[in-house]
Amino acid sequence: MKHSLPTEAGQTKEAPKREHYIDAINQVFALFRLNYHAQFFKAFSTEAELTQIKKLWLGELARFTPETLLRAAKSILESSDFLPTLHTMIRHCESHSDTAKLPDPHSAYIEACRAPSPKARYRWSHPVVYHAGKACDWYFLQTSAESVAYPVFKRKYQDFCERVRAGEELALELENVIEHKPQTPLNKAENIKRLNMLRENLEL
Incomplete structure (x- = not known):
């Protein structure tokens, strides 16, 4: 039958x-x-x-x-x-899939954390890594422990990968790139306040 x-x-x-x-x-x-x-x-x-x-x-x-x-x-x-x-x-x-060359989530996370500024001018392995890092907030990735930052990045990265597999083309935002200027380090209280704000925005 x-x-x-x-x-x-x-x-x-x-x-x-x-x-x-x-x-x-x-x-x-x-x-x-x-x-x-x-x-x-x-x-x-x-x-x-x-x-x-x-x-x-x-x-x-x-x-x-x-x-x-x-x-x-x-x-x-x-x-x-x-x-x-x-x-x-x-x-x-x-x-x-035709997008199987996308980096695995952890490799993408390491790349996002180590990429120098300005981020948009870095030679990314794939634009999806850049967009996932930007969605997480670069400061959050660079100042948070991996146990905290990686789950957030992984979720964002997988969301962007799904969009790419669905046919969406992600490009690097090359326009209006501002050179990185070192920021004055925040004190402990300010770091905690900023981390809590990021967690709230990312719905953690």
């Missing part, structure tokens, strides 16, 4: 793009069905259940290209004896 993901009626001119995703999802599950036969039919015992799962995956994986979905599925087949979860599929999509 063929389990296909139905196309919604009354679609607009954007339908061809959606059709590509639907086709990719159907191909992915066809590969899983052939390679994880017993596990597959145990997990998806009815056509209605399989259709709902496909719709869920379609919604969650739409930020990747159809080509990435197929590459990720083939990677799973080559590396695992078990039917993948959605979480596993997402991880493989991230590592096989």
Whole structure:
């Protein structure tokens, strides 16, 4: 029995793009069905259940290209004896996407902390690192312990990575760059006050 993901009626001119995703999802599950036969039919015992799962995956994986979905599925087949979860599929999509060259979060964090000023003129490994660092506040990154700053940076960085994977182009803000001038060190009370303000702004 063929389990296909139905196309919604009354679609607009954007339908061809959606059709590509639907086709990719159907191909992915066809590969899983052939390679994880017993596990597959145990997990998806009815056509209605399989259709709902496909719709869920379609919604969650739409930020990747159809080509990435197929590459990720083939990677799973080559590396695992078990039917993948959605979480596993997402991880493989991230590592096989066209933006897979994005630095890992910790490497990006170290780069953001060590980059000299002016930040916009630094030769970043990827603009997303710059934008994540700026969103966290450079002073916060450079003066806070890693145990405090890294979780904040990681969350911001992953948000920007998602935007890049969705097709957004992030550019460095080269205009109006002001040369860095050393600031007068703040005393302990002022440091604590500024840190609390940053935490409040970052919803920590």
